[in-house]
Structures are given as C-alpha cells and as structure tokens.
Amino acid sequence: MSELKEELKGKIIEQLNLEDVSVADIADDDALFGDGLGLDSIDALELIVMLDKDYGIRLSDPKEGKKIFESVQVMADYIQEHRTK
C-alpha cells in the first residue's frame, strides 16, 4: 500500500504538471482539491483517465470521483480494491 501511495503521488505530479511539488510535499491525507493541492475540474478528468489507463478502473459515474479523489490515501484504498491491472 505504501508503494502504491508513493506511485500515485509521482503520477499526480507528472500527469498534472505540478511544478515545484515533490512526492515528499504531498501527505497521504492532504486534500487534492480545494485548499490542498488546488486541483481543478480538468485535473479531475485527468485522474479519471489515469485510473482507466494505469489500473483498469472505469468510473461509470464521474460524480464518484469526488469521493475517490479526496486524498492519496482514499485513492490508494479504492485502487487496491478495484484494480484490474
């Protein structure tokens, strides 16, 4: 699980072009949206694509993303349970 969380942080930084943010800057429970990393709606769509591409998880309802993308910890828990690759 710890490895997955580190992997997720790296992917978030790279795919969302978070300049000057390092893996060490993101705590497992930091909010990804709002006051946390300040991600926006396009970032949310990127994360949905990432779940599909890298973990074989397709969200049928984009509203699900609001809960799943709450933090790296919540994302990792969801991926662990639902991943197909």
Added chain:
Amino acid sequence: MVSLNGNVLFSEVPITIGAEDFSTFIKNAYKFLQTDYSKFFKMDNLSKLAFLAADVLLKKENLNEEENNIALIFSNKASSLDTDRKHQAAIENDAEYFPSPAVFVYTLPNICLGEISIKHRLYSENSFFIFARFNAEHLQLYANSLLRSGKAEKVLCGWVDLDENSYDAFLYLVEKQGEIEHKTEEITRLYNIL
C-alpha cells in the same frame, strides 16, 4: 531571448547548439521574469508562449484589477498543431485510446487568448487568425477598426507561433494616442528587426 521595446529582459545562451529546447527556455524565462501564475505549467506550449509574451507587456500597464477593455488580435502559422499532434498520438491506437482532457482543451489556438484574458481581466473582443506569413496589414486594419469604433480602448496585437522547438512571439500594444504611428510598414519593420 525576451525583449521589451528593444531592451533585452532575458537571454539564455545554450550550452551546445540545439540544447535550448522550448520547455527549458520558457521555464527559465518564467522564473527569471518572476511571473507568478499557478496555472502556467498546466498550459500547452503555445499558451505558455503567448501568456508570457503578453504578461511582459501588460504588467507594465498598471491594469485595473476589475476589468480592462483591451482587445486581443493574435495570429500565427502553425495554429495549435504542436498540441494537436500530441492529442492525435493519444487517440490513433484503438487498443491504447486514452485522450488526455488536459491536452484536448488546448487543441485550438485561441485558447491562449482565454488564458491571457483570465489573468489580466480582459472582458473584450478577441480573435486568433491563421496566416501563411506574418500579416501586418490585417493586424493594422482590424486593430484600427476596433479603436475607431470604440469597441476597445487598446488592442494587443501580434504573432505567436510555435511548432515543437521552433517558436516566435511578437506582440505590441496599440491605442488611439501613441509614440509610433500604427501603420503596416512600421509593424513589419519592428517584426523584422526583433
């Protein structure tokens, strides 16, 4: 190199010929010019180029924090081809069909005008034209028409072209009263010497 009114603001000497790719240049210029905009690194390369060029000019203008009536007339040759290719690469293989929303939203050249308008609060007319070459005649006619009709107080005009590591941005601000006459020959002369 980045210059304003002929004065070099930022220049980077590549270590070896060809070593200065666009990403390195724009990142160093952004930091050197102390541009502070959280969304900058999320933009595509054309928008980064247009945004930074416009920012160099507009931050000297003491703009209103609420609203500014500055129209934008931009042009280029390559349209958004640089980003279009990235999008195409993501969708050409049916087995690996994962288009990136963050890339797709930039598959139009005029998106860069939105980025500039948001930053500088420009609630004004804007247009992006594709030409085979730098077209001073068009910029002059359109800008003068906007100023004459009162649709804009100022017009930010120019050429912002980018395709991979080939890039070129030339912008100028025109208003009813100014030091240099807004005529085709002068625009072309300035474009060619910069």
